[in-house]
Amino acid sequence: MMYKLTPAQEDFRLKVREFAESEVKPIAFMLDQENKFPDEIMAKMKKLGLMGIPYDKKYGGAGLDTLSYAIAVEELSRIDGGTGVILSAHTSLGTWPILKYGNEKQKEKYLKPLAAGEKLGAFGLTEPNAGSDAGGTETTAVLEGDHYILNGGKIFITNGGKADTYIIFAVTTPDIGTKGISAFIVENGWDGFTFGDHYDKMGIRSSQTSELIFNDVKVPKENLLGKEGEGFKIAMSTLDGGRIGIASQALGIAQGAYEQALEYSKERIQFGKPICQQQIIAFKLADMATKLRAARFLVYSAAELKDNHENYSCEAAMAKQYTSDVCLEIVNDALQIFGGNGYLKGMEIERAYRDAKICTIYEGTNEIQRVVIASHIIGKMPKNEATVKRSHMPITGVRKKMILKDKDGTIEERVNKLVEALKGDGYDFSVGIDINTPIIDAERVVSAGKGIGSKENMKLIEDLAKAVGAAVGSSRPVAETLKYVPLNRYVGMSGQKFRGNLYIACGISGAIQHLKGIKEASTIVAINNNPNAKIFKNADYGIVGDLKDVLPVLTAALDNGPKKPAPPMKKIKRAIPVKEAPRFKHYVCDGCGYEYDPEIGDPDNEIYPVTVFDNLPEDWVCPECGEGKDQFIES
């Protein structure tokens, strides 16, 4: 055992390195600055056969091994972490599940173009309430005839918007946790499948990361990947392989940073000699090199295990966790060696420093990697600690949820219904406040989200605000990215909190941080063209429709000339939040009155939380008095 690559693997490395140095390096800074996806580079990578490295030639792949794939991600990331992850997400997450779980028809239709690089792939698991814990998945797929109807959304999806096919995880059997999740192949361009924010990220800015929105998307039955209920298994095994990709990315970023720091330290003279000859810098470099070698062996070993069809789940997690952890240390030390020069935009080390951080977060946080590793060495932990209590309560609390859709009448009719309801709640539209009133002092706010579109549409918001007698606010991206309003006018947990009465959200989808900023509003009105937008579940009233159609009608309906100054604010009362009945039926024992609560289970007898009474084993007996299951009655 020499721990050396084969000549073929070394040749392959040189080929990718040369490509990265000549093609990626010259534009990497521009991609980073402009948050730009490298379309031309993708086309060239396809030509080079880099888009299906570990896949069989019969499926359009390069027929190489996993180690070669890891080397490719490493070499790309050595120059640009963003380009590295595009390849990793495409290969490991967007393509591999079809190879592993797809039927021949699916492989023919989807795997071939992906492996050949004609199409780009992506993978959608993460949701606002389901990250590390996939059991919280809220996207649903309901079978209706020959199709599943997909509703919900995904966040933080690498290649989102750019990819042609998406492996999407959705709940097909509700309320049974991860066993109710299934995987689907979903194509870009299908009706109802749209993209939300392209996130403005700290690093890996050449990769595109987007929100996916599914609104009654018809997914043909034949696009179910594997069987119903296998989604969680598919997701977890896919992430096992994805971790080799992310480990390689972290390895490449760290390698690049190390090399630059080493070179710089030889050139930079202080106290009459190169700083690399100062012991403190020399030792830093020594440590960096050591960490790199250890990390590289972990990554390559996991790749080899995978190729040899051995278990690699634990080793891939170790590689991902260790490599990304030391990557952060290495880029930190490298930037330190660069001193002030490294802190400047345009410096590769500055970009590497930002790119590195994501590696400890995505495709399983490093905390989750440790859970995976621990489960391999200790065994599965009993689930008796956290009872899986999911609140069905919207973030903004109890709301009326009167949402008016197309079927509820013309836009005029719906607007009139809304205005009537608001007047019924006690809103007096003959009085108003200045549109520049600070959000925190405002009794009413009309806010714009990204759905507003181009800047001239802000006029619609201002007109509506004047008609309502409200101040103008916005969601975070509208202030921060689009810069339509000053930063102090965006509403949200991280921005201004709205504590007044009436909040009208126009084209705001309802990110959690935004909703947390308006939960004290007495009345929330949402206007959005996506009926599945989360804002509607958090609103008292809503109109589904295009802002350009709805806002002028609403403005006209409320415009009654100049407003009188508003009297001091009187808080309008909201509906009383009534505590709901328990989610599962309780049962009581005829022998002693003991009450079985499925939410808690019977941990002393290894009945885990969220075990419904019917699912208790037949030989389970009352933990207090020993009566059998048949001696219980519904509570």
Add this chain to the structure above:
Amino acid sequence: MYCYRKVTDDYYWVGANDHRLSLFENIYPIPRGISYNSYVLLDKKTVLFDTVDWAVSKQFIENVKAVLNGRDLDYMVINHMEPDHCANIEEILLRFPNVKIISTEKAILFMHQFGFPIDGKTQIVKEGDTMNFGKHTVTFVSAPMVHWPEAMVTFDAKSGVLFSADAFGTFGALDGKLFNDEVNFDRDWLDDARRYYTNIVGKYGPHVQSLLKKAGGLDIKYICPLHGPVWRSNLAYFLDKYDKWSSYTPEEKGVMIAYASMYGDTESAAQILAAKLAEIGVTNTVLHDVSNTDVSYLISDTFKYSNIVLASVTYNLGIYPPMLDFLNDMKALNVQKRAVGIIENGSWACTSGTLMRKFLDDMKQMTVLDEQVTMASALNESALNDVDALAGRIKESMELDLTK
């Protein structure tokens, strides 16, 4: 001297009253005393239904002997093994050595546990079994956890007589009257009946509901409980109360304000709240001082009214002990489906409101109003506005149906 009364056909009441006991089950104050009911059937065979507490044995034995009038006792049906009813088993065995005890398997186990010498003298019956005594045939119906696991009730279909064990019982001595139509039950007895049910059987609502379902299929003309009046008219009135109590449905839209006050400031806030409620038309309210009101009365009113207000000082960084005691009892008795308002007081670190809220959150379907009054030592002008807000919100919440 004996003192028995005829119930119907061949049935006689042979129980007795006790005015000397101060605490029933050594917990509940019974200022109106208590009756221990026992019944005898004179048929081809003679049958005793349950016995009485040791405290009234003398009267009981005289009554039984007088009714039997020299006949031997053939059977003793034990519906419920709690000692206030079974204490005289051994006494009966000594006086009537030929008697056969009829009861459930669990009850017979309990007889052994309590040390009665019953070997060879028992006959086990189970749900649906019948027994013929001559003209009368009775059916045994199990009633587990109303409020003990061994309990059963016995029904004579011919006479329509139901021996209901502790179900449909009440605190209060009969003092000569026996039937519900001989007293003004709604005026003089309902509060005690509610206090009896809610404190003793309150936790077992689902089991009572299950028994009520079974009873719904019987043509009942007489309900003979082990405490309190025998029901022979207007049965629907009492069955409706039982249905409400066992389903945790309030009897009335109204507010019970329970306050824990050390020097009167919290009490004053409670009084002000009650006055504000009255001003906005909410007059069906009661005020209780938790320190001088036995908790059994608090529990009883919790079952009666739709709304509760808890006003408590902070004590040792926690809830004032008598208030905590009340909360613990509420939880133990499965109280649910109520709307609760909170007033908290604390002179330096006020925690009682947050703690009471958390306690209530762990109970079932207790809707705690967000509008909370926080006092630092005493009510001030700004907290007075909060009392107004709370009063308004209580009125609104009275319109909610929380029983779904």
